[in-house]
Amino acid sequence: MLETIKKTLKQELEATLSNIYSLPLQVVIEEPKRRDQGDLSIPVFVISKALLIPLPDALKQVISALENSSVRPLLSKIFTLGGFVNLFLDKLAIAKEVIHQFKQGDSIYHANRPLSDKVVCIDYSSPNIAKPFSIGHLRSTIIGHALGNIFEKLGTKVVRINHLGDFGTQFGKTIYAYLHFGDKEAVSKDPINELVKLYVEFNERAKSDPSLDVEARRIFKELELGNVEFLALWQWMRDASLRDYMEVYQLLDVSFDSYAGEAFYNDKMQPIIDDLTQKGLLLEDDGAMIVDLGEQMPPALIQKTDGSTLYITRDLAALFYRKENYHFDECLYVVGNEQRLHFEQIKAVIEKMGYDFSPRVKHINFGLVLQDGKKMSTRKGKIVKLLDVLTEAIRLSLSYIEEKNPDLEDKERIAQKIGVSAVVFNDLKNYRANDFEFDLEGMVKFEGQTGPYLQYTSVRIQSILQAEDFEFNGVIDVSLFDDELYFEMIKQISIYQAIIQKAAEEYAPSVVAKYLLHLASLFNTFYGREKIMVENVLEKNTKKHLLSMVRAILNDGMKLLGMQIIEKM
């Protein structure tokens, strides 16, 4: 609603004024920070400069255009303030309109109708087999899942792909370690943890004995060619890992359309290599095959000296496979900052090959989780296991419940939802590309700008609404919305759709997260100030209706972020 008004004003002002002066014009409509400056604001400096007229004339023209605007009935006051023209909205008219639209389901559900036939592939989570599910992959999982939800909300078809890291030289290393110094009994008991120990030990030993790396590459090369013994080991590791990951996915309530990992593309790389060769792009350098990408970028290494392939080779194959099978409009990769160069190279390679879809391939980068200010590294054994973090969060939320509401039914289940959502929200509330220091306490905090705060707010509203039978009859006391706080809530409700849109445009779930915090905080202020179960039925119904709108949006937003909705806590 608010967004519609802004858009309309912008278009009308631009049309009217640029028509009068026959000059192109871009009008900016802002929201002033201070309440007494109005609801909307138009900096006229800009207009006066663009139209080459003195400021006073520009002010006059803007005001007269506003007076004749089609949304004039929704404006209560238009006035100048310095070089700005500011205006107040007609609170009652807006409130009436927003409530009406909401009743039609527009504010929340409108966006649910298919609005496009766009297809977006999202490559996320993608843990590395034979390693524990790490915090880094948690970030990818949470961000990717939330983005998928946001796009679906906007009517986009989303293909969720878990591009498992299930191939590559690392398996040569792990297999070597397992065969040469692995304790087979220990491994079969606790595969992932033991395998990662072996992997770390391998890297340790390889430091003083480089022949190990050579041997590992040989094993991978054979694996790639189909060595039965290695293949069986590999399959077993993959299965064991996947079982572990499923536990995490179940807790997070995420699922995928495809688990085609790197190994899946083992037989799909040759056509790419042929294509590159045919186009004369594949050059030999130091015995390896590369694609030269010019001055700005290091070359892309496509084939190793021994002919075996690399990450980028399989990623290229995956990209073409997705292009052919999903016909994506966009292919997103939710992968950490440190792989920036990798994706720039992929894009550069497909451009060199003469394909035009590189702009539709996007690296949705996210910040590293640091430990002591440095990147964590599996190779060096520095690793934080996600399951431990989630378990801790659940344990803490259970102790919170014991303290606050010991009689609550179904405590364990609710503690799980609170704990997991706390971790999810903690990740999404900040802009994704920021690095952050690993901080367990921060991840499981329950006060302030946190997941539990949102859940708590929703639960509070729920318990008020449930206090008595309530059937909204559509009759409200609009005059209440003359109040600043009521009106601010109405404004926020009215921009929910625009918020989702913005989150999608910026690939930034944090936009939704910040918005929900603000909305929740408004309600809590309201709750502290207003008695809701008042005698006056009309007033009570109006308040309850306002709250039900807030709750509907909170719940909808939390679901988008991949959080869990609860009724009681």
Added chain:
RNA sequence: GACUCGGUAGCUCAGCUGGACAGAGCAGUGGCUUCCUAAGCCAUUGGUCGAAGGUUCGAAUCCUUUCCGGGUCGCCA
């Protein structure tokens, strides 16, 4: 060294396609539970927006330089 991302309150961060006196949460301080869950609310302390120049009527926001930190830089993924 090259490229790249970041440096805003004690801490975690928003604001960054230039706009009006720089905003939240946490921590600190002082209040609020006969009445819908205090995982809350209210009030309050706290900032020369890393530094220096520049562009502009106007800069946290754009440009240049510089300092500090992270990341990446052919046979890992």
